[in-house]
Amino acid sequence: MKSEIAQKLSSLNYQFYQSFAADFSETRGRVQPGVMKILKKLTSGQSILDLGCGNGELARQLVKQEFSGTYLGTDFSEGLLKTAHQKNPASEGINFLQLDLTEPDWSGILPPGQFEVILCFAAMHHIPGRDTRVTVCKNIRRVINGNGKFYLSNWQFLKSDRLKKRILPWEKIGLSENDLDEGDYLLDWRRGGTGTRYVHHFSPAELDQLAGDAGFRVSESFDSDGKEGDLSLYHAWEPV
Numbered sequence: 001m002k003s004e005i006a007q008k009l010s011s012l013n014y015q016f017y018q019s020f021a022a023d024f025s026e027t028r029g030r031v032q033p034g035v036m037k038i039l040k041k042l043t044s045g046q047s048i049l050d051l052g053c054g055n056g057e058l059a060r061q062l063v064k065q066e067f068s069g070t071y072l073g074t075d076f077s078e079g080l081l082k083t084a085h086q087k088n089p090a091s092e093g094i095n096f097l098q099l100d101l102t103e104p105d106w107s108g109i110l111p112p113g114q115f116e117v118i119l120c121f122a123a124m125h126h127i128p129g130r131d132t133r134v135t136v137c138k139n140i141r142r143v144i145n146g147n148g149k150f151y152l153s154n155w156q157f158l159k160s161d162r163l164k165k166r167i168l169p170w171e172k173i174g175l176s177e178n179d180l181d182e183g184d185y186l187l188d189w190r191r192g193g194t195g196t197r198y199v200h201h202f203s204p205a206e207l208d209q210l211a212g213d214a215g216f217r218v219s220e221s222f223d224s225d226g227k228e229g230d231l232s233l234y235h236a237w238e239p240v
Contacts, residue, residue, distance in 0.1 A: 001129040005179050009128035009198040010102045012173065016195045017077035023191045024055075024080070031061045034224030034234045035121055038151050042117060044068045049115040049143065051101060052123025056084025059094050067093070072115075074099035102132055107139035116145045120152040122232070125200045130181060130210075133200075137214030141239055150216060150237040154202045156223070157187070159230055168196060202233065211237050 017024065031039070039061060042048070046069040050058060053073030062071060073096045075081050081096050088094050099106055101123070118140055127133045140150055157163040168186040170176055173196065183202065189195035204221065211218050220236035223229060 001131075001181050001184075002179070003129075005175065006102075006129040006132055008173075008175075012196065013126050013198050014076060014100075016189065016197050018079055020189060020191070020193065020195050023193070024189075031057055032121070032153075032225045032232065033229075034153055034222070034232050036061075037222075037224065038119075038234070038236075039065065042067070046116045047114060047145075048072070048117045048119065049110075050074065051099075051118065051120040051140070052126075053084060053096065054080050054122075056081075056087040056096065058119070058121070059084065059088050059091070059096075063088065063091050063094065069093060071095065072097060076100040101127060101136050101139075104135055105139070107142045110143045112142050113145050115143055116148045118144050118148065118150045120150070122153055122155060124152055125154045125202060126198065128184070128198055128200070133210060134213050137210060137216070141215040144239055146239060148239065149219075150239075151234070152237070153225075153232045153234045154207070155199060156201070156231055156233050157185075157199065158201050159228070160226065163187070166190075172196065204233065207233070207235055211235070215240060 035058065044067055048069060048071045050073040053075050056073060059071055059073050070093045073084060078098060081098055084096050127136055144150055166187045168188050170180060170186055183200050185199050185201060187197050187199050189197060208218055216237035217240050218235055219238045222234050224234055225232040
């Protein structure tokens with residue numbers, strides 16, 4: 001994918017999450033079953049980095065579980081971070097930071113090897129371009145502890161007939177199929193107005209390759225979420 005196309009798609013998603021932050025947050029009032037499964041694996045004193053933390057619902061769940069470690073939630077949406085702060089007022093050990101994962105050196109503001117657990121739920125599929133995704137994961141590799149775990153989930157919307165009806169032609173934003181990579185889609189949004197988002201649909205093999213290219217190995221994989229329990233693909237990666 002050409003860099004100017006990737007930038008256009010990143011800007012599209014940024015504008016979406018700025019414009020529809022409140023409406024999107026209203027649809028994310030609970031932690032997904034797959035995320036809950038992973039949270040049960042965590043121990044109380046760990047240091048956690050949450051990439052794409054959204055409205056802070058996961059942080060609130062950690063507080064409910066009496067988590068006593070440190071948590072840093074990051075997102076590129078000012079609107080969603082505002083909600084995250086409102087949901088977690090003065091929670092000890094819980095902090096938030098605005099951060100754009102598509103910036104090539106975003107990990108430079110964080111100490112290397114600091115985090116025992118890194119989370120990236122429903123965010124990697126918004127990163128356009130394979131090279132950019134590899135760079136994102138190499139940044140994650142830089143800040144994860146040598147014995148840490150990286151958990152991520154990616155939307156498997158092609159398994160849903162309802163969601164497949166929301167796929168839009170690329171011409172709607174002035175692009176053509178030739179501008180995109182295999183697995184790239186444009187989806188609409190219908191709550192509080194009409195919006196569009198870029199989403200990449202990962203195959204399991206593609207995620208395995210991404211892990212290896214960034215210095216990880218896949219240690220666990222499972223499906224969860226949605227009516228059929230297969231709307232998200234979850235992975236656990238370990239640094240090698």
